Amino acid sequence: MNNNQKRPEPAALATTIEALAARFGNRLVTSQAVREQHGHTTTWLPNQPPDAVVMAQETADIQDVVRICAANGVPVIAFGTGTSLEGQVNAAAGGVCIDLRDMNRILEVHAEDLDCVIQPGVTRKALNENLRDQGLFFPIDPGADASLGGMASTRASGTNAVRYGTMRDNVLALKVVRGDGEIIKTGTRAKKSSAGYDLTHLFVGAEGTLGIISELTIKLRGIPDTIAAASCSFATVAGACQATILAVQTGIPLARIELLNEAQVRCCNAYSKLTLPETPLLLLEFHGSEAEVAEQSKNFREIALECGGGDFTWTTRPEDRTKLWQARHDAYxxxxxxxxxxxxxxxxxxxxxxxxxxxxxxxxxxxxxxxxxxxxxxxxxxxxxxxxxxxxxxxxxxxxxxxxxxxxxxxxxxxMGGTCTGEHGIGQGKQKYLKAELGVEALDAMRAIKLAMDPQNIFNPGKILPAR
Missing domain, CATH: 3.30.70.2740 (Alpha-Beta Plaits)
Structure with a gap:
């Protein structure tokens, strides 16, 4: 298997597009502009558009695209909202992109069990808007209004991960379309299981290289009684980091704690019309009862003072919190x-x-x-x-x-014992660093899994695994 697969033969591609056109009609798009939109978006890697885009509306659509492409050896690339940062949606070998944005139904909400079942095109903002009246929310917040299928595929996390974990910790089960078009069910709604291999977490973070997610079962949380946002300035980045370490070690249940260095604070002030002190800054959020939030804020303020922290302000007003966190999300x-x-x-x-x-x-x-x-x-x-x-x-x-x-x-x-990517993923941009980080043996194991799950190498070829 060559992970950097060559483009399919023109005849095979033509046969594929003809079959897709017969099946999907005007939901098959081949215009240059649309194809380029389905290559990279927020990455500086070169654009590699697919040869065609199919707008999927249900699981059967994904299955049929995969079956048609597999019959002709044509690559298949899943597309959510295109917010990935390492070229994950580039069509490195051409092929067919499956746009999942119309698969945006919330299928089941089990409020009493704190979970829900959704299609992959549901975005996190749309989900939380739907859940709000039930006093629930989904906590993983990568900043962009990404699709939940894409977030699972890249093992996304974001600002709330310090308290609520990453997508790895919040996906209970998946349904995945495999290379022959059949469905794999990876788990159940039970909160834990010892039944067989952990297939759910094999696909979470696989970046669409092993199959295409068609349904997710995810954990939910109750909306906290009180939410407070805070900001604290420091003389140095080292002081801000030390305050973070002490806060984590002393067990303060921080919901979010974000560092902005001096250069980033200046950018946020100019772009978002803020007046934050232009020194290294920590933005924080505390969740709990009114008394718990007040206690958390007090404890952190004491730690910050020990580490050279200066101005410390906190607020529970929703409009103030929204303005502060929107500025953080607009950092790019x-x-x-x-x-x-x-x-x-x-x-x-x-x-x-x-x-x-x-x-x-x-x-x-x-x-x-x-x-x-x-x-x-x-x-x-x-x-x-x-x-x-x-x-x-x-x-x-x-x-x-x-x-x-x-x-x-x-x-x-x-x-320093760390990783080349905490949450952006490997895609194309960081393939060259995997060998040094995990070793040849780990890469060989990954290649064996890829070969077993996708023997034709049609699922998002040219991603994650470096060429031999």
Whole structure:
């Protein structure tokens, strides 16, 4: 098996498109503009559009696309909302993209069991809007209004992960279309099981390389009685990281704790019309009863003062909380607005929390030395942080510096016992780092799984696994 599969033969592709047109009519789209929209969106990797796009509306549609493509050896790429950052939806070998946005039904809500069953095109905002009247919410928040199927496929996490975990911790079961078009059921609604291999978590994070998710059963949580948002300024990034470490170690049940370095605070102030002190900043959120939230805020403030923290403000007003967190979620766009016309190369790493301050500080030193602009934000309760680097793609020298910086960043994280990606995934962008991180034996095991589950290599070829 060659993971970097060649494009299908023209005759096979033509046969495939003809069969899809007969089955789907005007739900098969081959226009250049639509195909390019279904290549990458928020990544700076080159656009690799599919040869055709099918708008799926039900599981049977996915099954039929897979069967037709498998019969002709044509690749199949699943598409949710296109917010992935490492080229996961690029059609590296051409083929057919299955757009799942119309598979957006919430099939069952079991409020008493705190779970629900949904189609893969449901977005997190739409789900939470639907659940609000029942006093429930789905906590995983990667920032973008991503589809839940895409979030499962990339093992997404985000700002709430420090308390509620990642997609890995919140998916109970899946239904997946395999290479022959049949359905695999990976689990049940039970909160735990010892029945067989853990197929659910094999597909969570597989980036569509082993099959296509057609249904998800996910955990829900009760909306907290009181939610407070807070901000706390620090003189140094090291002080902010130390406060985070102490807060986690002392057991404060933080719902969110986000680091913005000085450069990122300036961007957020300018883009979101805020007046935050332009020094390293922690944004926090506390969940619980009114008394619990007040106690959590008090305890964190004491820790922050020990670590050189300055201004500490907190609020329970929904409009204030929304404004603060919207500014955090708009961090990517705030950086992009600094230099219109430049691209933003967003990358992330994750290290053990004890090495976080060291890793962030050395990364800032690298940026200054290499004359690069890359504000830093981080889900620091997990040791995960992101650099949003501005780069003129037409400036070869700047591109070279940017690539060297990202390489050094990953090597630094891995040397500290961390990973090349905490939540963006591997896709195409970080394939070259897997061998150093996991070893040849682990890659061989992954290749064996890929070969067993997808012997024709039609599911999203050219992703995750580096070429031999």
């Amino acid at each position: 766009w705030s950086v992009k607005s600094l230099r219109p016309g430049s691209d933003v190369a967003a990358t992330d790493v994750c290290v053990p929390i004890s090495r976080l301050a060291e890793c962030v500080t050395e990364t800032e030193e690298d940026l200054a030395r290499m004359n690069l602009v890359a504000p830093i934000v981080g889900h620091v309760g997990d040791g995960n942080f992101h650099c949003s680097m501005l780069c003129d793609r037409n400036d070869a020298e700047e591109v070279a510096r940017a690539e060297a910086f990202m390489h050094r960043l990953v090597e630094r994280a891995q040397a």
